[in-house]
Amino acid sequence: MSVFIRTQDALVPDSFRKPWCRVQIYLPIAELPVNMFTVFGMGGAVGFLSGLFGIGGGFLLTPLLIFSGIPPAVSVATVTTQIVASSASGVLSYWRRKAIDFKLAGMLLASGVVGSALGVWVFDILRGLGQLDLVISLSYVTFLGTIGVLMLVESVRAMSRRRAGGAHHTRLPGKHNWIHGLPLKMRFRQSRLYVSVIPIVFLGSSIGFLGAVLGIGGGFMMVPALIYILRVPTNIVIGTSLLQILVTMAVATFLHAVSTQSVDIVLAMILMVGGVIGAQFGARTGQKLRGDQLRLLLALLVLAVGMRFAVGLIVQPDELYSVAVTSGRLP
Amino acid sequence: MRGLAGALFLAVALLAGAGSAKAENLIAALSSDRVKIESNFTGTEIVVFGEISRDAATVARADPYDLAIIVTGPPQRVTVRRKGRLLGVWVNRDAEDYRKVPGFYAAHLTRSAVDMATRVVLERLQIGLHNINLPIIGKSNVPFSDRDDFRDAFLRLRIQNALFAERVHSIQFLSDNLFRTTIPLPSNVPVGEYKVTTYLLRGGALLAQQEQKLTIAKTGFEQLTFSLAHRYAPIYGAAAVMLALLTGWLAGVVFRRD
Numbered sequence: 001m002s003v004f005i006r007t008q009d010a011l012v013p014d015s016f017r018k019p020w021c022r023v024q025i026y027l028p029i030a031e032l033p034v035n036m037f038t039v040f041g042m043g044g045a046v047g048f049l050s051g052l053f054g055i056g057g058g059f060l061l062t063p064l065l066i067f068s069g070i071p072p073a074v075s076v077a078t079v080t081t082q083i084v085a086s087s088a089s090g091v092l093s094y095w096r097r098k099a100i101d102f103k104l105a106g107m108l109l110a111s112g113v114v115g116s117a118l119g120v121w122v123f124d125i126l127r128g129l130g131q132l133d134l135v136i137s138l139s140y141v142t143f144l145g146t147i148g149v150l151m152l153v154e155s156v157r158a159m160s161r162r163r164a165g166g167a168h169h170t171r172l173p174g175k176h177n178w179i180h181g182l183p184l185k186m187r188f189r190q191s192r193l194y195v196s197v198i199p200i201v202f203l204g205s206s207i208g209f210l211g212a213v214l215g216i217g218g219g220f221m222m223v224p225a226l227i228y229i230l231r232v233p234t235n236i237v238i239g240t241s242l243l244q245i246l247v248t249m250a251v252a253t254f255l256h257a258v259s260t261q262s263v264d265i266v267l268a269m270i271l272m273v274g275g276v277i278g279a280q281f282g283a284r285t286g287q288k289l290r291g292d293q294l295r296l297l298l299a300l301l302v303l304a305v306g307m308r309f310a311v312g313l314i315v316q317p318d319e320l321y322s323v324a325v326t327s328g329r330l331p
Numbered sequence: 332m333r334g335l336a337g338a339l340f341l342a343v344a345l346l347a348g349a350g351s352a353k354a355e356n357l358i359a360a361l362s363s364d365r366v367k368i369e370s371n372f373t374g375t376e377i378v379v380f381g382e383i384s385r386d387a388a389t390v391a392r393a394d395p396y397d398l399a400i401i402v403t404g405p406p407q408r409v410t411v412r413r414k415g416r417l418l419g420v421w422v423n424r425d426a427e428d429y430r431k432v433p434g435f436y437a438a439h440l441t442r443s444a445v446d447m448a449t450r451v452v453l454e455r456l457q458i459g460l461h462n463i464n465l466p467i468i469g470k471s472n473v474p475f476s477d478r479d480d481f482r483d484a485f486l487r488l489r490i491q492n493a494l495f496a497e498r499v500h501s502i503q504f505l506s507d508n509l510f511r512t513t514i515p516l517p518s519n520v521p522v523g524e525y526k527v528t529t530y531l532l533r534g535g536a537l538l539a540q541q542e543q544k545l546t547i548a549k550t551g552f553e554q555l556t557f558s559l560a561h562r563y564a565p566i567y568g569a570a571a572v573m574l575a576l577l578t579g580w581l582a583g584v585v586f587r588r589d
Binding site: 024025026028029031032033081082084085086087088089090091092093130131133134138250253254255256257258259261263265266268269272273276277279280313314315316317319320321322323324325326 | 368369370371372373407408409410411412413414415416419420421422423426428434481484485487488489518519521522549552553554556557560561564565567568569570571572574575576578579580582583586
């Protein structure tokens with residue numbers, strides 16, 4: 001099943017035969033052994049950041065796994081599973097605080113499922129064409145670049161405004177833009193919104209699609225979109241977006257398992273355990289930092305990942321050839 | 332001189348009334364005919380050992396014995412892609428498909444393949460990395476002039492992955508007749524049925540050959556997971572989702588702060 005054979009797995013250095021680091025675990029779907037502590041550490045580190053910034057962290061974890069030698073197909077599919085776990089604990093705590101708009105989440109979801117089914121289908125086609133790598137890289141550069149720049153500008157502005165001591169500019173839920181002029185309006189009581197379903201369906205399906213193709217939850221796109229485009233109150237946004245991510249990613253996991261058979265449950269388990277533990281420490285650290293500082297750091301992080309992909313696309317690779325096994329690996 | 336020896340050999344063989352015209356006999360065996368992949372699998376090695384037996388009829392000749400031990404893995408269909416620049420970005424452009432290439436190939440030789448026999452013999456027996464047959468699928472857009480580049484790249488990448496290897500002088504002789512070699516199997520070795528063939532050559536001619544079967548299979552949990560993921564994909568998918576939900580829920584309970 002391994003799709004892209006890379007030069008000897010970077011997670012398995014030559015020293016793996018030394019007894020002190022014999023913590024190799026063989027991944028049954030990726031069909032290669034990895035160092036359990038390395039993967040656990042990755043899950044933990046990304047979990048820390050996700051707790052810190054309130055994001056899923058898929059956009060960090062997928063590239064980390066790809067760069068460390070796990071086949072891209074397995075990385076993407078397995079991270080969707082990991083996101084289910086990390087968002088589940090978040091949803092639970094927001095549910096207890098009643099900070100979820102179920103109607104809005106339901107609308108986003110219904111469209112998200114359609115988007116993610118489409119995404120898995122496209123993923124399979126791209127894999128067959130041998131262009132999965134390219135599409136993943138290009139999308140990361142585009143989305144991370146755009147979001148990163150937007151967040152950077154926004155957080156720097158917020159910081160300079162605060163330093164200047166100017167009046168804090170708040171966006172009120174009642175404030176309208178062109179989005180609110182669209183037809184097919186629907187009322188969302190908990191979010192105190194009366195808005196067209198068109199932008200909601202568009203948002204839900206495109207994030208579901210990207211999530212399935214890129215192995216990201218899309219929280220870092222969903223949260224700003226809900227706040228700035230739909231004007232959903234901030235206290236409702238995170239819980240609602242987490243619930244949407246949870247269900248979309250659960251569907252994506254299932255569809256990946258059925259169509260590409262590249263969900264590695266062993267890899268997912270190690271990542272999940274590392275992730276949920278890291279997230280707890282991250283959340284605690286996050287409470288000590290100010291919002292605009294956090295956003296600035298997150299913006300830099302997002303940009304850095306985007307840049308890494310851009311460099312990979314533009315710089316001439318050392319090895320121009322690649323080998324993919326298209327069939328012949330029977331159980 | 333050779334002709335005389337050959338005639339003498341033939342005469343002795345006929346006199347002895349032996350059914351086989353060969354005076355050399357080859358016996359080879361594997362240290363294990365089954366490799367199990369478990370959760371702690373990080374690669375392993377198998378030992379091939381054997382004996383070249385000569386009967387009284389064997390005529391001493393100047394040429395030394397040559398041994399070639401070839402391990403081939405299950406056949407795969409493989410696509411080799413080459414990146415090219417398109418609008419300033421490196422993209423996979425040309426591709427060549429190979430069908431029925433071995434998923435694993437290791438050749439252990441007593442000396443370099445070219446010294447052992449002619450190319451025709453080596454290609455027939457698939458001895459040596461440069462002599463293995465990599466059949467191309469009919470519809471290929473790769474120009475003839477580039478075919479060798481693809482073939483070279485394929486072999487280079489497979490060698491880097493430790494899936495293909497050619498090791499000269501890697502067969503030890505414990506005595507004049509007893510030989511042994513250790514073939515490493517890397518951690519990324521594909522599962523399936525393998526063939527271990529031992530060829531005995533002398534002066535460019537094949538004297539004897541022996542073939543053993545080797546099975547590399549996942550066992551226990553790894554096998555269960557893999558076959559579940561492929562045969563019962565919906566159940567596997569649902570189980571993965573349930574496991575994730577359970578982990579998330581547990582974490583929520585354990586780290587509950589309010």
